[in-house]
Amino acid sequence: MELSKQELEYPQKLLNYMDGFLISKTMFTACELGVFDLLENGEALSSKAVAERLGTSADGMDRLLTACVGLQLLQVKGHQGKVLYSNTDLSQIYLTKASPRTLYYSMAYYSQTIYHCFAFLNDAVRSEEEMLKFMQLMNSIWNICGKAVVMAFDLSIFTNIIDLGGCTGAIAKECNSAYPQSKVTIYDLPKVLEMTRKHFVPPDERRIAFHEGDFFKDPIPDADLYILARIIHDWTEDKCLKLLSRVNKACKPGSGVLLIEALLNEDRSGPVTAQLYSLNMLVQTEGKERMASEYISLLESAGFKDVQVQRTGKIYDVILGRK
Ligand SMILES: C[S@@+](CC[C@H](N)C(=O)[O-])C[C@H]1O[C@@H](n2cnc3c(N)ncnc32)[C@H](O)[C@@H]1O
Structure with a gap:
C-alpha cells in the first residue's frame, strides 16, 4: 500500500x-x-x-x-x-x-x-523465551535439593515411576541415578515436553521416557509410583482433590504417590522460605504452600493411606502415600 x-x-x-x-x-x-x-x-x-x-x-x-x-x-x-x-x-x-x-x-x-x-x-509475545526462563528456574533448584528428595524414602521397590508435571526432567534424572533399575517417565503438556527435549534432556540421555498429556483430562498411564513435585501447591483444594483422585484411580493396590513440596510448620511459624513461596503462589497461581497435615488430609480424601512425611532439611520435603 x-x-x-x-x-x-x-x-x-x-x-x-x-x-x-x-x-x-x-x-x-x-x-x-x-x-x-x-x-x-x-x-x-x-x-x-x-x-x-x-x-x-x-x-x-x-x-x-x-x-x-x-x-x-x-x-x-x-x-x-x-x-x-x-x-x-x-x-x-x-x-x-x-x-x-x-x-x-x-x-x-x-x-x-x-x-x-x-x-x-x-x-508474553516472546513466550518461548519466557517459558525457557521459567523452566530453567524450575530446573535449577534440584541441583541442590534433588538428591535429598528422591532419597528421603527408599523408592527402590517402585520400578515404574511417572513424574507428573515433570517439566525439565530434573527429578526424573535424580531418580534414574538413585534407582537405576527403575524406568522413569516424564508426563507433561506437549509444549513443555517439546522444550524439554530441545533444551534439557539430550538424545544420549534418553533413558527417560516422555508422555504427553493433560493430567486433569487425559488418561494417566500405569505406574507403581507417581511423583508430583511442586504440582499440588499450584492448585485450589478442589483441583488438588480432582488430580489426586485421578492418580489414586490409576494406582493399583500398593502403588504410591510421592508429593514433593515446601512444607509450612504446623503452627505457621515458618520456615520463612515456605511463607514467602506461599505469597509467590498467591500472585502467580491458584494455589498456596501448605502444612504437612493439609497434604495428608488431601491424600487421605483422595483415597491414599499409610501417609508418611519425611523432612529433608532442605527447602523441599517429601510425603509418601500408598493405595
Ligand atoms: C511448578 S511446575 C513444577 C515442575 C517440576 N515438577 C519441578 O518441580 O521442577 C508445574 C509443572 O506442571 C505442569 N502442568 C501444569 N498443568 C498441567 C496439566 N494440566 N497436565 C500436565 N502437566 C501440567 C507444567 O507444565 C509444569 O511443568
Whole structure:
C-alpha cells in the first residue's frame, strides 16, 4: 500500500496510536477518582471545587478536567469569570457508576488489571523465551535439593515411576541415578515436553521416557509410583482433590504417590522460605504452600493411606502415600 504525501509527512494515525494509552488512562483516572459521579446530577463545578470535593491537588485536577474536555467526556462553560465543568451525555450515560448503562466497572478492570498486564506484553509475545526462563528456574533448584528428595524414602521397590508435571526432567534424572533399575517417565503438556527435549534432556540421555498429556483430562498411564513435585501447591483444594483422585484411580493396590513440596510448620511459624513461596503462589497461581497435615488430609480424601512425611532439611520435603 502506497502512503499518501500527507501521511508521509505527518503520520496522524501513528500519533493517535501512540497517544492511545494516554487517552485510556486519563479516562480511567477520571472515573476512578469519581469525577463523573460527582457531576452526575447535572451540577457544573470549577476545577478547584472538584479538587476540594475529591481530595486531590488543584493543579492536577485542573489538568485532568481540561483533558477530559478535549476527549469530550466533560463540557465547559464560563460563569461569572469562572470555568465550570459538567458531564457530557456520553460520560453521564456510560461513565457514572449508578447509570443503568454504566461501563464504569469495565473501565476499572481495564485500569486496575489489564493495563498492568499489558506492561508485560513484550514478554508474553516472546513466550518461548519466557517459558525457557521459567523452566530453567524450575530446573535449577534440584541441583541442590534433588538428591535429598528422591532419597528421603527408599523408592527402590517402585520400578515404574511417572513424574507428573515433570517439566525439565530434573527429578526424573535424580531418580534414574538413585534407582537405576527403575524406568522413569516424564508426563507433561506437549509444549513443555517439546522444550524439554530441545533444551534439557539430550538424545544420549534418553533413558527417560516422555508422555504427553493433560493430567486433569487425559488418561494417566500405569505406574507403581507417581511423583508430583511442586504440582499440588499450584492448585485450589478442589483441583488438588480432582488430580489426586485421578492418580489414586490409576494406582493399583500398593502403588504410591510421592508429593514433593515446601512444607509450612504446623503452627505457621515458618520456615520463612515456605511463607514467602506461599505469597509467590498467591500472585502467580491458584494455589498456596501448605502444612504437612493439609497434604495428608488431601491424600487421605483422595483415597491414599499409610501417609508418611519425611523432612529433608532442605527447602523441599517429601510425603509418601500408598493405595
Ligand atoms: C511448578 S511446575 C513444577 C515442575 C517440576 N515438577 C519441578 O518441580 O521442577 C508445574 C509443572 O506442571 C505442569 N502442568 C501444569 N498443568 C498441567 C496439566 N494440566 N497436565 C500436565 N502437566 C501440567 C507444567 O507444565 C509444569 O511443568
